[in-house]
Amino acid sequence: MAKISSRAWPPGMRLAPQRELCRQLGVNRSTLVTALGVLAERGLIEGRRGGGTRVTAVQADGKAEGAKPFGNWNDYLEEGTHYPNLPAVQAINRLEYEPGLIRLGTGEPAPGLLPGAAMTRVLAELAARPLPPLSYEEPLGSPSLRRAVSRQLLKSGIAADPASILITSGALQGLQLIALGLLPRGSTILLEKPSYLYSIHAFQSAGVKFSGLPMDQGGLLTGRIAAEALRTKAAMLYTIPSFHNPTGIVMDRERRQAVMEITGELGLPILEDGAYQELWLDSPPPPPLKALDRAGRVLHLGTLSKAASPGLRIGWIVGPEPVIRRLADIKMQTDYGASSLSQLAAARWLDGGYHEEHLTVLRGKLRERREFMRQLLQAHFTELATWSIPAGGFYIWLSLHKPVPLRRLFTAALQAGLLLNTGDLYDRGDSRHLRLSYAYASPEELSRGLPALAGIIKQNIN
Amino acid sequence: MAKISSRAWPPGMRLAPQRELCRQLGVNRSTLVTALGVLAERGLIEGRRGGGTRVTAVQADGKAEGAKPFGNWNDYLEEGTHYPNLPAVQAINRLEYEPGLIRLGTGEPAPGLLPGAAMTRVLAELAARPLPPLSYEEPLGSPSLRRAVSRQLLKSGIAADPASILITSGALQGLQLIALGLLPRGSTILLEKPSYLYSIHAFQSAGVKFSGLPMDQGGLLTGRIAAEALRTKAAMLYTIPSFHNPTGIVMDRERRQAVMEITGELGLPILEDGAYQELWLDSPPPPPLKALDRAGRVLHLGTLSKAASPGLRIGWIVGPEPVIRRLADIKMQTDYGASSLSQLAAARWLDGGYHEEHLTVLRGKLRERREFMRQLLQAHFTELATWSIPAGGFYIWLSLHKPVPLRRLFTAALQAGLLLNTGDLYDRGDSRHLRLSYAYASPEELSRGLPALAGIIKQNIN
Incomplete structure (x- = not known):
């Protein structure tokens, strides 16, 4: 009732179905039915034929407000140029914060793998000297963090001047800025299929189309790039060459060279997503495309979210200075820059050697988890699916022998x-893949969840 | 030359004019000319008739790359759906980080007014206990921060459940989310004229049009709201009722009541920007519109940027839960939430009483600065302009007696x-206002800068 009188539930708002309300309010069905009965009796809600239950137009004191009750937020919710997330992604975003669910596909390290103690030391270091005032940072981001990122990039072979680096709120914001800032509506991006990019709406909301290209275990197949680029007048090629999301595949050295040559002939810019490249478990991947870039043609995205701290929201874009300045201008318009506290902590994190130290520890733990998942898959999935063991990153791309209705499987x-990341998030037409992650669920959860999943898949094969 | 070989200056890039290059590189004109001569001699740059100077298509080793040099970033820079900032705003954003300039209109507290020492204590408090892992936060933002914001809002008369609060990266991001999430292309927003909203592109880039309404010293004039809303089929009314940006005006209590009644009749939602409402200097402003909102019709924006810390990038939107969930979904797509470190610090900042304590100190210092500016204006501007002394916020809106070409004045x-915020940023047709801020420049800078400004204005009156 407080929700109605404080107008968090405004007059005219449609209530969610009862099952959903129980979940939201954390009450059982009979409590809910009683409460709804009381609200209806007081005239605060009303049932409408075919329209579900709505909040009636009343004031906090019980009288109707004015002549025209305001109930048209419902219309506004369907307006706006930005697409809503896929229903499945919305469900995942919400459900990830529900306690008790086993998250079998989550793309972040488990809290236990995050460097809590080291980050506390970083904060203590920051608190030991008077803080610089937390003013707005420069449009490109704090100079000290850009210098630290520049030094970090050099380790993977990328020589980037701090003036060619833009600090973003995670790599996701980098994608958003590129979608808004460099690509006209109606242009086309070539990309691997499946791809992480299919699961987000940054580009589609900006009116950009996708054209998916096939992969094999060596990465993106290069044979069709030129024809497809010409056919679609492609504006850009997006690729995740190292520990691809969702397949875990590494593009091999020859393939990288071929991609650079073919796109060089075409004059096609490349957007390289390096989110996972530091997370090698067996041996480092070949140098990133940006390290091979002689023409200033590659935009490179990086992030601290995957290895160090998703919550810091620190990522970066490397590219030619005029491009970086254009993107920085949009970033200033979007949120006026990333948190200066996060930037301060991130610079200390990189400069203080914490990052390298943490990566060594994290790699060891991820290797153990990968092996643990491998054994469970071998024990429970050999009749149902095939998979490859990735050389790094978080993901095992499970290929089911037979198609399964993935929405039904999710439910x-x-x-x-069990919370699943099904293959259709990464390739709309897919019906036989799941993205499993060994980074998030605990070994104990995996040893309960994976056998249960095998049983559910068996029940749902047509 | 390093800029060229690292491809930060890609082949085909147009170089900036020489004066601009001197500034960017921090060298004088003769050094630059010598350097450009060396580059041209080595064939690394070339002049083109009418096209300025460009980087030629060469590899790091000096050979041309492939058959087709890649030089078409220039085209991409003019693509994209998001408008660039106004040239004057771009210049301001860049110049604000140039040392030595006196910033007479900057909309943030001077570094010396920011609570550096208190924020260091907050960090020390956070570092004294093991940090929670810095994972992604819930889509709406950290529950503890939302509870803290809810308690804070109650002080201004707004009763908001934490589930009806979305944490954003500053209030600017709130505007961006509303523009993308609730308004279709081609819809119209009513707003005060002049307004801060004219200086940013969040709404225009989303295809939303503006219809400005006049103000007097009591705030938005309500007489034309209804006719204008019907004429334009307005989707929303945007207002800054307390310490309006750029005029400093406070909407009086009766006007607030009238705005609520008129928009209530029309069923018109309100977007209330409360960025400055805590910054009263003489006495608190009347309660915000959200506190008068019986119908769940007002979205309310707040921020920590103006009083406590621009660099934390913490703001919030309060509104009906379905609206908040829609906006949170877009936020997840945009940057996956605000920095969890910033959220942690902000929650401690509010809960630990630091905020109230700091506000008291800040109000005292702003009062002194306002008085200092008043005296300088009286001494140097009485023949040139009129102004009102605001009861809070940062700004004095200087009305020149005679029109002045504002772009020429800026230059x-x-x-x-002297860096100016000219009136045309807030009302495109304006030619006789300046937004002065007593919050940023030091008293010493003001006592040099304001007399100098008076002289420059005199020279530029037509």
């Missing part, structure tokens, strides 16, 4: 307490 | 080391 798994 | 002032 069935959720009822059993 | 002339810049040459004298």
Whole structure:
């Protein structure tokens, strides 16, 4: 009732279905039914034929407000140029904060793998000297962090002047800025299929189309790039060459060279997503495309989210200075720059050697988890699916022998307490893949969740 | 030359004019000319008739790359759906980080007014206990920060459940999310004229049009709201009722009541920007519109940027839960949430009483600065302009007796080391206002800068 009188539930708002309300309010069905009965009796809500239950137009004191009750937020919710997330992604975003679910595909390190103690030391270091005032940072981001990122990039072979680096709120914001700032509506991006990019709406909301290209275990197949680029008048090629999301594949050295040559002939810019490149577990991947870039044709994205701290929201874009300045201008318009506290902590994190030290520890733990998942898959999935063991990153791309209705599988798994990242998030037409992550769920959860998942898949094969 | 071989200056890039290059590189004209001569001799740059100077298509080793040199970033820079900032705003954003300029209109507290020492204590408090892992936060933002914001809002009369609060990266991001999430292309927003909103592109880039309404010393004039809303089929009314940016005006209590009644009749939602409402200097302003909102019709924006710390990038939107969830979904797509470190610090900042304590100190210092500026204006501007002394916020809106070409004034002032926020940023047709800020420049800078400004204005009156 407080929700109605404080107008968090405004007059005219449609209530969610009862099952959903129980979940939201954390009450059981019979409590809810009683409460709704009381609200209806007081005239605060009303049922409408075919329209579900709505909040009636009343004031906090019980009288109707004015002549025209305001109930048209419902219309506004369907307006706006930005697409909503896919329903499945919305569900995942919300459900990830529900306690008790086993998250089998989550793309971040488990809290236990994050460097809590080291980050506390970083904060203590920052607090030991008087803080610089937390003013707005320069449009490109704090100079000290850009210098630190420049030094870090050199380790993977990328020589980048701090003036050619833009600090972003995670790599996701980098994608958003590029979508808004460099590509006209109606242009086309070539990309691997499946790809992480299909699961987000940064480009589609900006009116950019996708054209997916096939991959094999050596990465993007280069044979069709030229024809497809010409056919679609492509504006850009997006690729995740190292520990690809969702497949875990590494583009091999020859393929990287070929991609650079073919796109060089075409004059096609490349957007290289390096989010996972530091997370090698067996041996470092070949140098990033940006390290091979002689023409200033590659934009390179990096992030601290995958290895060090998703919550810091620190990523970067490397590219030619005029491009970086254009993107910085849009960033200033979007949020006026990343948190200066996060930037301060990130610079100390990189400069203080914490990052390298943490990567060594994290790699060891991820290797153990990868091996643990490998054994579980071998024990429970050999009849159902095939998979490859990735050389780094977080993901195992499970290929089911037989197609399964993935939305139905998602729902069935959720009822059993398992949260899945199904293949259709990364390739709309897919019906036989799951993205599994060994980075998030605990070994104990995996040893309960994966056998349960195998059972649910068996039940849902057509 | 390093800029060229690292491809930060890619082949085909147009170089900036020489004066601009001197500034960017921090060298004098003769050094630059010598350097450009060396580059041209080595064939690294070339002049083109009518096209300025460009980087030629060469490899780091001096050979031309492939058959087709890549030089078309220039085209990409003119693409994209998001408008660039106004040239004057771009210049301001860049110049604000140039040392030595006196910033007479900057909308943030001077570094010396920011609570550096208190923020260091907050960090020390955070570092004294093991940090929670810095994972992604919930889509709406950290629950503890939302509870703290809810308690803070109650002080200004707004009762907001934490589930109806979305944490954003500053209030600017709130505007961006609303523009992308709730308004279709081609819709119209009513707003005060002049307004801060004219100086940013969040709404225009989303295809939203503006219709400005006049103000007097009591705030927005309400007489034309209804007719203008019907004529334009307005989707929303944007207002800054307390310490309006750029005029400093406070909407009086009766006017607030009238705005609520008129828009209530029309069923018109309100976007209330409360960025400055805590910064009263004489007495608190009347309660915000959100506190009068019986119908869940007002979205309210708040921020820590103006009083406590621009660099934390913490703001919030308060509104009906379905609206907040829609905006949170877009935020997840945009940057996956605000920095969790900033959120942690902000929650401690509010809960630990630091905020209230700092506000008391800040109000005292702003009062002194306001008085200092008042005296300088009286001494140097009485023949040139009129102004009102605001009851809070940062700004004095200087009304020149005679029109002045404001772009020319901006340039002339810049040459004298003064950075101005001219009236045309806030009302495109304006030619007789300046937004002065007593919050940023030091008293010493003000006592040099304001007399100098008076002289420059005199020279530029037509």
